[in-house]
Amino acid sequence: MKYAIKMTGPVQQVLRAMLEDAAVPRYGLEISKQAGLETGTLYPVMARLERVGWVKSSWEDPDLSIRDGRPRRRYYQLTKDGAEQARLALAEISFRREKRRSSLTSTRPGPMGASL
Amino acid sequence: MTSRLQIQPQPPACHADALADLREILRVTRPDADVERIQRAYDVAASWHQGQTRRSGDPYITHPLAVVTILAETGADDEMLCAALLHDTIEDTPYTLAALSGEFGAGVAALVTGTAALDQIKGRGRRTVSQAAVKRADTRVLAIKLADRLHNMRTVQFIPQVKQLCKARESLDIFVRVAAQLGMDTIEVELEALAYATMKRNRHARSASGRLLLTVAALLPAAIRIRWCEEWLAELHTLPARRDRVRFAIHTASGIPQLAFTVRMPAWGHRRSG
Numbered sequence: 001m002k003y004a005i006k007m008t009g010p011v012q013q014v015l016r017a018m019l020e021d022a023a024v025p026r027y028g029l030e031i032s033k034q035a036g037l038e039t040g041t042l043y044p045v046m047a048r049l050e051r052v053g054w055v056k057s058s059w060e061d062p063d064l065s066i067r068d069g070r071p072r073r074r075y076y077q078l079t080k081d082g083a084e085q086a087r088l089a090l091a092e093i094s095f096r097r098e099k100r101r102s103s104l105t106s107t108r109p110g111p112m113g114a115s116l
Numbered sequence: 117m118t119s120r121l122q123i124q125p126q127p128p129a130c131h132a133d134a135l136a137d138l139r140e141i142l143r144v145t146r147p148d149a150d151v152e153r154i155q156r157a158y159d160v161a162a163s164w165h166q167g168q169t170r171r172s173g174d175p176y177i178t179h180p181l182a183v184v185t186i187l188a189e190t191g192a193d194d195e196m197l198c199a200a201l202l203h204d205t206i207e208d209t210p211y212t213l214a215a216l217s218g219e220f221g222a223g224v225a226a227l228v229t230g231t232a233a234l235d236q237i238k239g240r241g242r243r244t245v246s247q248a249a250v251k252r253a254d255t256r257v258l259a260i261k262l263a264d265r266l267h268n269m270r271t272v273q274f275i276p277q278v279k280q281l282c283k284a285r286e287s288l289d290i291f292v293r294v295a296a297q298l299g300m301d302t303i304e305v306e307l308e309a310l311a312y313a314t315m316k317r318n319r320h321a322r323s324a325s326g327r328l329l330l331t332v333a334a335l336l337p338a339a340i341r342i343r344w345c346e347e348w349l350a351e352l353h354t355l356p357a358r359r360d361r362v363r364f365a366i367h368t369a370s371g372i373p374q375l376a377f378t379v380r381m382p383a384w385g386h387r388r389s390g
Contacts, residue, residue, distance in 0.1 A: 029351045029364070039351075039364055040371025043344070044378045051379075062244075062282050071281055071318065071350040074343075 003089050004052035010041050012093065014049065015086040018076070022083040025058075025075035046076055054082030131162070134181050138188055145191040154184070157198035157220060164209040171274035179267060180204060186263040190300060193256075199227035200260050207232055230257035231264070244282075245290055258294050265291045266303055269310040277318060281346065284314035288342060315342060320352040325365035332369040335376040344375070 005011060017035035018026070026034075032042040049055040057076045065072040078086065135158065142149045161180050168176035184200040192200070198220050205211040206228055217225035234253055235243040250258065269287055272280050288311045295304035320326040329348050333341050348368055355361045 027351065027354075028347065029354060038367040038371075040367040040369070040374070043368060043371050044374040047375055047378045062278075065278055065350075070353045071278060071320075071346065073350045073354070074347040 003085060005048055005054065007089050007093060008045075010035075010037055010045050011049070012090060013037055014042065014045050015054075015078075015090060018055070018078050019083065019086060019090070022078045025077040027073040027075055031076060049082070050076075052082075053079060054085060055079065056082075131175075131177060131181060134178070134185070138181070138185050141185060141188045145188060146193075149197070150194045153194060153220070154197050154201070157201040157224075158184075160211070160216075160219065161201045161205055164205045164211045168208070170271065172271055176204075176208075179271075182267040182270070183260070183263045186266055186303070187259065190259070190263075190303075192259060195221070195223045195227060196256050196260060198224045199231065200263060202228055203231050203260060203264060227257055227260060230254055231260050234258075234261050245286060247290060250290055250294060255298060259298055259300070262291055262294055262298065262300065262303060262307075266307055266310075269307060269314070272310070272314055273317070280314050281318060284311040285342070285346065287311040312342070315345060315349075318349055320349045320361075321345075323352070323361070325352055325361045328365045328369050332372045335372050337376070337379060340379060 013035040014031060014037065017031055020034070028039060028042060028046065031037075031046070032039045035042065037045075046055060046057070050057055055076050056079050057074050060072050060075055062072050135155075138154075139151060142151065142154075158177075158181070162177045165176040165180070170176055170179055180201045180203060183203065184197050187196055187200050202211075202216060202220070202224065206213050206216065213225055213229065216228060230253065234245050234249050234257065236246050236249065245261070253261075265287060269283065272283055275283070287307055292304055292308045292311070295301075295307060315321060316330065318326070321330060326349060329352075330345055333345050333348075336344060348365075351368075352361050352364060355364055
């Protein structure tokens with residue numbers, strides 16, 4: 001299956017972290033901790049996810065930040081479509097990984113193993 | 117400038133200089149201006165705002181006076197100039213719209229109400245300007261609002277820092293574009309510079325971590341740079357320990373080239389390796 005975004009390791013880590021509770025908006029530092037990624041890796045991933053529409057970001061209500069006396073944060077949230085695509089993509093990846101593992105134990109070459 | 121340093125409240129006469137400057141500007145940009153009518157608008161505004169002060173401590177009338185001067189420089193018409201002087205009287209003083217309309221005409225009254233209508237009152241009395249309201253607004257109203265915002269940004273250091281950032285952001289998002297649309301190039305340039313300067317004055321922007329981020333962020337396209345900088349400065353704010361802030365800044369900065377590459381690239385197509 002083809003996806004709008006290349007499912008690199010960091011992309012998968014971010015999506016797994018965000019899918020734990022897809023409805024909750026989170027700010028970058030929060031996601032970086034949950035995904036176990038450095039922020040230098042995280043923000044470019046967020047930019048890509050946002051560009052393909054899997055994630056949307058928005059400023060928090062300035063009234064909240066004014067009340068707390070801090071600058072407003074930018075929050076990220078999976079879109080409905082994004083969450084669905086992400087679940088599918090992650091499921092497919094783990095399925096393929098499983099398949100590859102079983103094909104390595106058997107003698108039949110798997111689709112990825114053929115060229116190795 | 118010197119008047120600001122004096123502690124004694126100034127009698128209205130201290131604005132004589134500003135008024136003389138206004139006359140001087142009008143002589144060049146609007147030789148046909150009805151100076152008497154404009155003077156009358158000033159007198160009415162000054163008397164209603166009497167006793168009110170700006171956050172800076174300056175008498176309130178200094179604000180409408182600055183706004184009208186900005187507009188006079190652009191060659192605005194008499195109604196706009198009167199409305200600029202009176203623009204806050206209806207909302208902030210007991211002066212009524214009916215009285216204003218009777219004294220200065222329905223045209224001026226419409227400009228004053230139009231300018232006030234651009235503000236949307238949000239929680240805790242905070243005023244914001246919505247993109248939709250700007251789209252509907254008359255260009256003369258927008259010009260007054262723009263001059264109002266320009267002076268507010270010139271004196272933005274007197275409001276709380278968090279609000280400063282909101283105003284700076286709103287100026288960049290909405291008013292710089294409005295200025296460009298109206299062809300008011302000098303205002304556009306000044307407003308943009310003020311908004312960026314405000315961002316940079318932020319406490320975290322001045323720290324070593326903030327400076328590192330802002331410096332490396334120069335790699336990002338200008339259109340999105342401010343959004344990321346604001347986001348990162350807010351993240352810095354959530355980290356109480358200096359060590360964590362430095363760590364955050366170094367790691368985030370190291371990802372900026374990648375981010376710049378990502379946002380400059382055309383959207384990733386349905387490409388697949390293997």
